[in-house]
Amino acid sequence: MKNKYLLTTALFSVAFGACTFFSETPVSKAADIDGMKIYLKHCKTCHGADGNPTDLGTGLGARKFADPEWQAKTNDERIIEQINEGTPEMMMPFKEKLTPEEIKALVPVIRGFKE
Ligand code: HEC
Structure with missing residues (x-):
């Protein structure tokens, strides 16, 4: 149970981190x-x-x-x-x-x- 919770948290952090990373790259900025x-x-x-x-x-x-x-x-x-x-x-x-x-x-x- 505890492990499952940790895994969910870890996955969420990765997904969230990826979003933040991509929204800050100059490439997507230039396109905007x-x-x-x-x-x-x-x-x-x-x-x-x-x-x-x-x-x-x-x-x-x-x-x-x-x-x-x-x-x-x-x-x-x-x-x-x-x-x-x-x-x-x-x-x-x-x-x-x-x-x-x-x-x-x-x-x-x-x-x-x-x-
Ligand atoms: C206050 C008026 C004014 C504004 C605002 C202005 N310009 Fe100019 N621009 C001029 C004048 C006058 C010249 C001619 C300058 C010269 O012959 O050295 C010029 C020249 C230029 C040239 C070179 C043209 C040539 O004769 O070689 C470019 C390119 C240019 N402007 C782009 C822009 C851009 C892009 C903007 C907006 C970010 C802008 N200008 C805003 C007045 C303005």
């Missing part, structure tokens, strides 16, 4: 990140919901993300770098506000804007 949601929250004021700069963005010097010439000549590392560091007086840096995973999730959003 919605890049478009982050974009609409932090970037749309200047870059527009469809990647076309707003009046504010245009005034500051932001380009249209759909521009095929720009898409061809930039690379994902530069996009990440720009989001991390920003440009003084034009765009604020996001490295303190967003996690590296969130910033990475923004790249396909920016790449996804087409004319």
